[in-house]
Amino acid sequence: MQVMRAAVAGASGYAGGEILRLLLGHPEVEIGALTAGSSAGTPLGALHPHLTPLADRVIEETAVEVLAGHDVVFLALPHGHSAALAAQLPESVAVIDCGADFRLRDEQGWTTFYDTPYAGSWAYGLPELPVGGGGRQREALAGTSHIAVPGCYPTAVSLALAPGYAAGLLSGEDVVVVAASGTSGAGKSLKAHLLGAEVMGAMSPYGVGGGHRHTPEIEQNLSTASGPGAAGVRVSFTPTLAPMPRGILATCTARLLDAASGTDAAGIRDAWAMAYADEPFVHLLPEGQWPSTASVLGSNCVHVQVTLDERVGRVVAVAAIDNLTKGTAGAAVQCMNLALGLPETTGLPMAGVAP
Template sequence: MAHKIAILGASGYTGAELVRLISQHPGLEIVALSADRKAGMEMAQVFPHLRHLALPTLCKINEIDFSQVDLCFCALPHKTSQQVISALPDTLKIVDLSADFRLRDPADYEAWYGNPHAAPELQKEAVYGLTEFYRAEIAAARLVAGTGCNAAAGQFALRPLIAAGVIDLDDIILDLKCAVSGAGRSLKEGLLHAELSEGYNAYAVGGSHRHLGEFDQEFSTIAGRPVQIQFTPHLMPANRGILATAYVKGDAQEIYSTFAAAYADEPFLDLLPFGEVPSTHHVRGSNFCHIGVSADRIEGRTIIIAALDNLTKGSSGQALQNANLMLGEDETTGLMMAPLFP
């Protein structure tokens, strides 16, 4: 019998991506879809590309009978998510795609997001949802906190190297480009086609980007000492994709061998031949992350580039990967689709 699934916030990009992925999953059935302003509408009206699917009508969250739900994806904005999840049954399995439960220390959450956490007990319970590094904890969890898409890309490019101690931990630069869907579906003047296309820009310059909280938490934990990276994100005029370029001090061949050992058995993390570089074109619409390693012309320096789809591996695909573990399904089910090209 299929597991019964609810998606809260189904009218956003990550909600639509979850529907697309789950529609190909033989072990999951969507029984409830919520939206706020679009409650009462059909998904085909909100997302015409999903009109071929038989889906529940969008409704308000309080109209859902959660006793009939096995797992709930929460694709709501941060601050809203913690309030909603606090009111859900404490036996319900939940994968949260917001930022509300990613940071373990409530003081860190308040520092990065500007308000006290409204559900600190749930925050203690949540497992960080970077699947490849927290499998056992995720499989046993009730509440999983999906990572930020930028944070996922950066960690796939750096985490094994920090854990192995093969790079200088005090000299890490991460330059990242993210497609516009990473900013969500809400109307914003700066995201209008006339203002975004034919150029791209840096934002949150100097260390104010909230995903730095995740980098600080995760990198410092695995290093056993404080680790802070230089990180600058850029908004690029593309619909999907993240390209993360890391500049590090360390031997390129040793770094490549470290990745080869760490990711040898990972179904979604593809290490390219040495010297090849990935492109967002080659992972679009998929749950794969491509990683390239190249030696720099300056001896002792290495460049690592990671590419993933921010809506799939960076968010909804990773959420489904986590849900598969939580529900006892094969981790890759519903996620082995080939990327879209061109």
């Protein structure tokens, strides 16, 4: 098989560095241009010393002429920066965008939560997402040339709850999510509230009161799982910052539909087990074992557990991911594999790093 040349725009950041870590182990990819903004001219090893095989590579300016001669370009850029660059790249280049620019199908959802013009939507890169009425989101990804990688929180939350919506078990009202993320989810820019002295030994909420930008994406995904004709899903989402570099733990609850009120905990578990039985990266844990961010560190896997709080008629689903791997870079490589006709699991780690 012909080796694909891949470029990474935004190689200086956490997401860009994680994409490069995974591509170094990908047997069908040759790493081409590495680009960034203010870091142009800097050796990669000064920014990502852990990427030893690429340490001497010099970061170039992010420009169309630098990126155009590749089979695939990963855009690991701040939100609002991908659309203009992507529009200038040749149609022959597969573009995998790790930003938010093309994730939302609803323009109003974008303009409500973001401060840049709506750029439209691309194929949404969450292959495992059940689609109401049958099928998976991966069917929209094979052979496509433009893919929007999901946000990290939406990945965890959507995969935690989607089986219940696909099975017609959950109400779209009164969905409550509280999720904790490591500090790398905020990017690499210096911010006072992310200093070690502020984060160590502390947890704090942010984006409280429905203001987090991932809210419409989560609602879009769960509504997709519900299928056409079902009522839309509304989510109360509260993110929190945890004193760890990587990882997301999402605790998600939703009421049972009245029509599903006779479903017991075993029936709930069966729905999740059926949904993910053939998914290589989504693992429903044995009963009684709950997800931990430490168990998925460095892997492209999602650990999920689900139960029923029978007293109040609510399903409780918990998911753990590494926000930089399955939450961003691993998803990007997974989507690239589908877009280029490679086996979906190629080059992606199944095992985490412990302790």
